[in-house]
Amino acid sequence: MRMNNLPNDGTPLASNPLTRAVLEIDEYASGLGWDQPARLFALVDTAKLRAQEPALAGQLGLDEADEKDGSDAQAASLTPVEQDELPSGVPLDEFLGTIGWPDAVAGCAMTVERLMLPPSAEAAVPEDLDEEGLTKWVAQHPERQEVRMTVAVLRDGARESAVRLREKDATTEVLTGSDLVPGLAEALSATFEG
Template identity: 60%
Template sequence: MMVRMTVALTQAVVEIERHVSAFGWDQPARLYALVDTAALVRSEPQLAKDLGLAVEDGAATTLTPIEQDEIPAETPVDEFLAGIAWPDAVAGCAIVLERLMLPPAAEAEMPSAGSDEEIAAWVAARPDRQEVRIAVGVLRDGTRESVLRLREKDADSEVLSGSELVPGLAEALKATFE
């Protein structure tokens, strides 16, 4: 069962990132509840019908992403996530957001002091910065998956994936279940 849920999480995170990418860049952060599709079909048959969901006997485990209310732009994501609690029916959650990233070598040059705004301005001014869309999902048991798309490679649909690409964000999502 664990392997099936891990595969289902990977599929859900990839699906969510593709969905958001269809809207282009410069999108707000988006939060999703991940529910077991079979459980959703059983417990909410009308909703499942409205969503076009059906589960065949013996079918692979899948997760259905359900987008949540908008994350307020003025609220830092970590603060917003700290106020989230999920009902038991939610098997996991995922978030998609856009950020600027620097290569690891730039970390040594980062100012050690300064406000968040000053550091953000420093990052934005760097010629080696990369604009990225990050999608991270976690299950209640801590299983995680991440997908990262570089804006400069958007046209070729190339994404990076892995469970440890954005560990801090994954931990913040995991904390919403504790």
């Protein structure tokens, strides 16, 4: 589904706190430009963060004075906290297998850039390619699309994703949905199972 995610004041229109967090992370990543490394975020309950870590909340600009009319939407919000840079040279699935989150973390999110092919091109993929050969084949395919995927999961199993095409790099063109990137959502969910 396409939606205009940001009205004039820059606040995401989505009512679900997880969707708002995904769109906030997507917008942050968009501001950094393309050709960026993967980024990992912890998602913390904003109200609990204010109560338990007021100094950190202040550093993140989450002062209680910023709340809008004490609305339920603000009370049920999630704050993304970017984690240290991911190690280079380690496959993403291996790295995610090493993560464990403290109880204070309600969920996590990740942004990753990838090349994708439309379903019509997938039938033409040669079967005898190893991973390196497949990557090279996709990179040379004329129908390839560069995408930035932002995926978030909560401990309770809730998921949300946003996908932005490089060729349609506009906030109004971001696709959102809970099942757009199921493999990455599964890998992120697994970080809460250990």
